[in-house]
Amino acid sequence: xxxxxxxFLGNPRVYLGLIWLGSLLFVALTADFLAPVDPFAIVxxxxxxxxxxxxxxxxxxxxxxxxxxxxxTRATLLIAVLATLAAVAFGTFVGAVAxxxxxxxxxxxxxxxxxxQTIPSFLFAIVLxxxxxxxxxxxxxxxxxxxxxxxxxxxxGEVLTVKSREFVQAAVVAGQGDAxxxxxxxxxxxxxxxxxxxxxxxxxxxxxxxxxxFLGLGAPDxxxxxxxxxxxxxxxxxxxxxxxxxxxAILLTVLAINMIGEGLNDALNPRLADL
Amino acid sequence: xxxxxxxxxxxxxxxxxxxxxxxxxxxxxxxxxxxxGDLATVLAGEAGGAPKEYIDQLRARFGHDQPVYIQLFNYLxxxxxxxxxxxxxxxxxxxxxxxxxLWPTLLLMVCTLVLSLGFGILMxxxxxxxxxxxxxxxxxxxxxxxxxxxxxxxxxMLILVFSIRLDWFPTSGMEDVVAFHxxxxxxxxxxxxxxxxxxxxxxxYLALYARLMRASMLEQRGLxxxxxxxxxxxxxxxxxxRHVFRNALLPVVTMAGVQTGGLIGxxxxxxxxxxxxxxxxxxxxxxFARDYNLLLGIFFLSAVLVVVVNLxxxxxxxxLDPRIRIG
Numbered sequence: 275x276x277x278x279x280x281x282f283l284g285n286p287r288v289y290l291g292l293i294w295l296g297s298l299l300f301v302a303l304t305a306d307f308l309a310p311v312d313p314f315a316i317v318x319x320x321x322x323x324x325x326x327x328x329x330x331x332x333x334x335x336x337x338x339x340x341x342x343x344x345x346x347t348r349a350t351l352l353i354a355v356l357a358t359l360a361a362v363a364f365g366t367f368v369g370a371v372a373x374x375x376x377x378x379x380x381x382x383x384x385x386x387x388x389x390x391q392t393i394p395s396f397l398f399a400i401v402l403x404x405x406x407x408x409x410x411x412x413x414x415x416x417x418x419x420x421x422x423x424x425x426x427x428x429x430x431g432e433v434l435t436v437k438s439r440e441f442v443q444a445a446v447v448a449g450q451g452d453a454x455x456x457x458x459x460x461x462x463x464x465x466x467x468x469x470x471x472x473x474x475x476x477x478x479x480x481x482x483x484x485x486x487x488f489l490g491l492g493a494p495d496x497x498x499x500x501x502x503x504x505x506x507x508x509x510x511x512x513x514x515x516x517x518x519x520x521x522x523a524i525l526l527t528v529l530a531i532n533m534i535g536e537g538l539n540d541a542l543n544p545r546l547a548d549l
Numbered sequence: 550x551x552x553x554x555x556x557x558x559x560x561x562x563x564x565x566x567x568x569x570x571x572x573x574x575x576x577x578x579x580x581x582x583x584x585x586g587d588l589a590t591v592l593a594g595e596a597g598g599a600p601k602e603y604i605d606q607l608r609a610r611f612g613h614d615q616p617v618y619i620q621l622f623n624y625l626x627x628x629x630x631x632x633x634x635x636x637x638x639x640x641x642x643x644x645x646x647x648x649x650x651l652w653p654t655l656l657l658m659v660c661t662l663v664l665s666l667g668f669g670i671l672m673x674x675x676x677x678x679x680x681x682x683x684x685x686x687x688x689x690x691x692x693x694x695x696x697x698x699x700x701x702x703x704x705x706m707l708i709l710v711f712s713i714r715l716d717w718f719p720t721s722g723m724e725d726v727v728a729f730h731x732x733x734x735x736x737x738x739x740x741x742x743x744x745x746x747x748x749x750x751x752x753x754y755l756a757l758y759a760r761l762m763r764a765s766m767l768e769q770r771g772l773x774x775x776x777x778x779x780x781x782x783x784x785x786x787x788x789x790x791r792h793v794f795r796n797a798l799l800p801v802v803t804m805a806g807v808q809t810g811g812l813i814g815x816x817x818x819x820x821x822x823x824x825x826x827x828x829x830x831x832x833x834x835x836x837f838a839r840d841y842n843l844l845l846g847i848f849f850l851s852a853v854l855v856v857v858v859n860l861x862x863x864x865x866x867x868x869l870d871p872r873i874r875i876g
Binding site (some may be wrong): 385388389391392393394395396397398399400401402404405406407477481484485488489490491500503507510511514517518521524525528529532533 | 568569572573576580583584585693694696697698699700701702705706708709713807809810811813814815817818821822832833836837839841844845847848851852855856859
């Protein structure tokens, strides 16, 4: 029986994903140092070809594309991670309560979850932001609002199987309260599927965030990859790199997170790894 | 299966959809309440300002001076007769606008569904038959990459290559309006405009269905009934086509139903890129015109569309899988 670490890191896809994500994290933390200019500052002639001064050229207003890309890393990752954390927190709460209390509460909460799964989620996110007005916080709220249901379902399923186990019954007999049993006994045992679902959710959140920014619904005055593509789309004929480069950044990041998520899944559920 | 029981099943499923539709209506109503500025202030603002008495008068006329629960009741009553309000930006009732724009979106969605399901199932099937060969790897890697690609970027890249560089397909619109095509020429023209939007919307789902189909085929192939069929002396080809393939289809059909909502979200992006005159583009326009009546009308119609598709999928499912006994 191999250990978790060797199963996880022995997977070349996971390795590549971790390298890309690690470099992104580095860029996100040091963006101010790597590209000391404000990404919105006009620094050169509009739509200059890539050159030594601007390795990825400038956009239609003369902003440095490389600086935008580096600063965009931070915004894109931060919004996606925050939205995922919010979705995981809310989804875990709903799923845990539904699974633990069962009966009517379970029924009501699951209908509630199904409702959110039925409505067209991206359109709902758009409507939410249109009504709440675009801002970084509202983008996080909108993404979290449409992405918590899978978490709730996963957690509920796990809680249902764990709650009938003997150590939980022992805790009940020992007189622990519901909150303590849920938090200390049951939830720690639901972690592995939660980690897998949550990590894949970050990838979805990045896709949703960039689509929102592309449509002009992202946080204003925050440079993000989707915003760069949206700003460059009218100039594809003259400057193809304006849309191509940020798109590749999104693609590689989502790919890396998906590969890490699947690697986690294979490592945490070795029985299913052959499928 | 008796036809009577199927009818009963459909009716039961229809009744189950009522809470969802009602939920959407209530969410819609709450969002309208949340939206900054009500209709009266918007109209007054458009007229270049108005005295407070006039605004109050307008509010009274729209029933906005009533308590919230009465407003909700009025909103519900209007919806039942398909009155979704009036779009003051487009100077037309919201319902009429929606009906005009529904068909282009349905055309796009149906073409996408056929293309993504057809090719997705085929690719997944081939990958499963060629499992652990370079062909399987090629299909799987391509699917993983497409699965991670943002939809809007696919659209822009297709425009860049096939419209701007190669000039094979038009960049936008649903037909060449100045050409005044009629009959088959018009159909061909629309089909020509349809290629890139459909391809853009399809690729992600194609990858999704291919991955699902492959996993589903491999799972089914290891089940006991396959061993039984083999023991009976059936040929591998027959086992694959008659047994494994049919069972492997079920999760893909389920997923196709689940993805309808996603398809509508994707069509907002695709239609705004290709200026496809459907609901998605209308949503995009109403968004920036702050036309909340129209935007929420589109949201309501989309939700109803999802509910209807899920209903259809459930009925199809009963035909595909006789193990699902109704009731």
